[in-house]
Amino acid sequence: MADLLLAKNIKKIYASGHQAVNGVSISIQKGECVGLVGESGSGKSTLARCLLMLEKISEGEIFLHDQPLHKMTKREIRKIRHCMQAVFQNPAAALNPKRKIIDSVMEALDTHRNICPIYLQDVREHRELCAKRLLEMVGMADRYLYRYPHELSGGQKQRVAIARAISIQPSLIILDEPTASLDVYTQGQILTLLKELQKQLELSYLFISHDLPSVHFLSERILVMKDGAFIDCFQKNDIFSQARHPYTKMLIHLFEG
Numbered sequence: 001m002a003d004l005l006l007a008k009n010i011k012k013i014y015a016s017g018h019q020a021v022n023g024v025s026i027s028i029q030k031g032e033c034v035g036l037v038g039e040s041g042s043g044k045s046t047l048a049r050c051l052l053m054l055e056k057i058s059e060g061e062i063f064l065h066d067q068p069l070h071k072m073t074k075r076e077i078r079k080i081r082h083c084m085q086a087v088f089q090n091p092a093a094a095l096n097p098k099r100k101i102i103d104s105v106m107e108a109l110d111t112h113r114n115i116c117p118i119y120l121q122d123v124r125e126h127r128e129l130c131a132k133r134l135l136e137m138v139g140m141a142d143r144y145l146y147r148y149p150h151e152l153s154g155g156q157k158q159r160v161a162i163a164r165a166i167s168i169q170p171s172l173i174i175l176d177e178p179t180a181s182l183d184v185y186t187q188g189q190i191l192t193l194l195k196e197l198q199k200q201l202e203l204s205y206l207f208i209s210h211d212l213p214s215v216h217f218l219s220e221r222i223l224v225m226k227d228g229a230f231i232d233c234f235q236k237n238d239i240f241s242q243a244r245h246p247y248t249k250m251l252i253h254l255f256e257g
């Protein structure tokens, strides 16, 4: 099967001279959730921004649906970028405080008028019904449509960010610490929602977190990053195998407490 996303030998050296990503390769298949775990500063967010083409890579190749993103002009990237959506750590920063929830949820669909996901087919022509359906899909009532972000809890804001991300049926969603700013109970709810949506919509995720249990819950395959490189890669069920890298064992030990 062809890779949905294939990144080869990605390097990122910042202008300061710091090499944040040191030659990593990653592939993600359709419908797969790949987890990326590592401590703060290991380069996870830099890699995410490189894959999203928000950061220029210093070296390497990135293919999305076999198309070479690294060779594209800014204009060409703009055209294909909607295929990859992102959900970041801080939902408050991701939503415009001056815009009502309906406008944030509909942002991508308003821009890409020709896109019509199968789950919106019957309502695509009706903006309010469309937004209502999307809120429903992330477990929110339609009474929030005309509210502003400051009237919502952190978990609700993250649900809105997820609704916007799924609105245009992306090939891949990069989730960069999507639960890090939430309390433990809400974290569990959001992880469960993400898992249900992945199954229901056959989504592909790159799920980034410093929290191994969360990564283990959501992902089928797990990559461990340290100092800009992948030092371990394994299937979820092999997490307790003796073959694990000592650093992975240390992370497991840390969370077993």
Ligand SMILES: Nc1ncnc2c1ncn2[C@@H]1O[C@H](COP(=O)(O)OP(=O)(O)OP(=O)(O)O)[C@@H](O)[C@H]1O
Binding pocket: 014, 015, 016, 018, 019, 020, 038, 039, 040, 041, 042, 043, 044, 045, 046, 047, 210
């Ligand atoms: N714009 C930048 N210019 C220079 N160095 C940067 C820049 N952004 C990040 N770095 C450095 O690159 C390294 C990797 O940072 P990055 O944010 O990718 O790590 P991370 O694993 O996502 O950490 P965290 O979990 O804390 O978000 C760090 O040493 C960081 O200081």
